[in-house]
Amino acid sequence: MARVYNFSAGPSMLPEAVLRTAQAELMEYGSSGQSVMEMSHRSPVFEAIIQETEASIRRVLNVPANYKIGFFQGGAHQQFSMVPLNFMTTGKADYMVTGNFSGVAAKEAAKYGDIRIAASSEDRNFTYIPDIASTEFRPDASYIHICHNNTIFGSVFNEVPQVDGVPLIADMSSNIMSRPVDVDKYGVIYFGVQKNIAPAGMAIAIVREDLLGHADPKTPIMMDYTKLLAKDSMLNTPNCWCIYMTGLVMKWLEQDIGGLENMQKLNEAKAKVLYDYLDSQDFFHNPVEKPYRSLMNVTFTSPSKEMDKLFCEQAAKAGFVNLKGHRLVGGMRASIYNAMPAAGVDALVDFMKEFVRTNG
Numbered sequence: 605m606a607r608v609y610n611f612s613a614g615p616s617m618l619p620e621a622v623l624r625t626a627q628a629e630l631m632e633y634g635s636s637g638q639s640v641m642e643m644s645h646r647s648p649v650f651e652a653i654i655q656e657t658e659a660s661i662r663r664v665l666n667v668p669a670n671y672k673i674g675f676f677q678g679g680a681h682q683q684f685s686m687v688p689l690n691f692m693t694t695g696k697a698d699y700m701v702t703g704n705f706s707g708v709a710a711k712e713a714a715k716y717g718d719i720r721i722a723a724s725s726e727d728r729n730f731t732y733i734p735d736i737a738s739t740e741f742r743p744d745a746s747y748i749h750i751c752h753n754n755t756i757f758g759s760v761f762n763e764v765p766q767v768d769g770v771p772l773i774a775d776m777s778s779n780i781m782s783r784p785v786d787v788d789k790y791g792v793i794y795f796g797v798q799k800n801i802a803p804a805g806m807a808i809a810i811v812r813e814d815l816l817g818h819a820d821p822k823t824p825i826m827m828d829y830t831k832l833l834a835k836d837s838m839l840n841t842p843n844c845w846c847i848y849m850t851g852l853v854m855k856w857l858e859q860d861i862g863g864l865e866n867m868q869k870l871n872e873a874k875a876k877v878l879y880d881y882l883d884s885q886d887f888f889h890n891p892v893e894k895p896y897r898s899l900m901n902v903t904f905t906s907p908s909k910e911m912d913k914l915f916c917e918q919a920a921k922a923g924f925v926n927l928k929g930h931r932l933v934g935g936m937r938a939s940i941y942n943a944m945p946a947a948g949v950d951a952l953v954d955f956m957k958e959f960v961r962t963n964g
């Protein structure tokens with residue numbers, strides 16, 4: 605059996621060391637005599653798991669004491685609805701639309717209030733991030749919403765809006781834990797876990813305490829950050845397995861990688877190999893303007909749709925899977941999250957060179 609290099613945008617690769625630990629602990633976690641999949645979420649052994657998982661997120665991401673961390677079901681899409689229900693206290697919010705998910709989030713929020721698209725990069729098919737300094741935000745907006753890394757289009761914010769008195773809320777589903785974050789700059793950071801953290805089935809939100817307690821009274825109880833956080837994410841049965849896996853990945857980041865500064869260096873080195881190759885030839889083309897290129901999702905096209913298809917087919921046969929681009933962009937996309945080893949990117953570039961030699 606050989607494990608493939610999986611370039612899926614999500615769910616995606618997990619660190620091999622983490623999978624091995626999960627495998628070793630699958631039948632019996634510690635001396636509990638049970639699998640984490642079987643134990644009561646109210647048991648002391650699971651309480652220790654959830655508390656340590658939360659504490660490790662706080663350490664790894666350097667989350668200040670005035671922020672709460674919660675585990676939510678419903679993925680990032682549920683956060684799109686929770687954000688306006690909980691934080692749109694003035695009836696208005698400003699959204700930057702820089703890709704698919706930020707557009708979906710803005711549309712969802714528009715059900716609940718006055719949403720203004722403060723800036724959009726749709727005019728050039730989301731190949732850049734609009735200039736922050738010249739973007740105007742309403743002073744009475746309840747919050748500003750951005751999607752920090754655009755998973756489908758492969759772009760990322762280098763700087764983020766900072767408006768006095770207007771909290772910034774960011775979807776970081778596809779680049780959280782890939783590098784250090786100044787949590788202080790944000791009112792809320794949320795992310796689905798299936799890209800860079802854990803198996804699918806959960807989202808994590810980091811919420812500044814002063815923003816809690818103002819949810820619309822009709823907010824469903826499971827979508828109320830304040831109510832869930834007041835019960836330490838155990839208002840109902842949480843996604844116990846996902847919380848456990850998140851804890852293992854945080855431990856890997858702390859102990860095997862040595863923290864997010866190191867993770868960033870590794871990610872930069874990996875992405876550089878692929879972008880340097882893309883820039884060195886003219887068979888494949890990356891459409892994103894250079895300053896906004898994502899470290900996590902690298903998009904590229906070949907000269908034709910037929911060639912894209914052939915490339916993906918041959919790549920899959922050679923052990924490089926899930927390289928097909930999203931239908932909104934076409935071509936290919938290599939998602940190279942934290943768990944993708946440098947060797948996987950090196951091998952992909954070798955394969956691309958060989959492909960050009962035989963088909964170019």
Ligand SMILES: *Cc1c(COP(=O)(O)O)cnc(C)c1O
Nearest residue numbers: 679680681705755775777778796
């Ligand atoms: C994958 C992704 C989502 C959607 O996540 P779900 O958990 O499937 O709802 C939202 N935003 C971003 C940035 C993503 O990468």
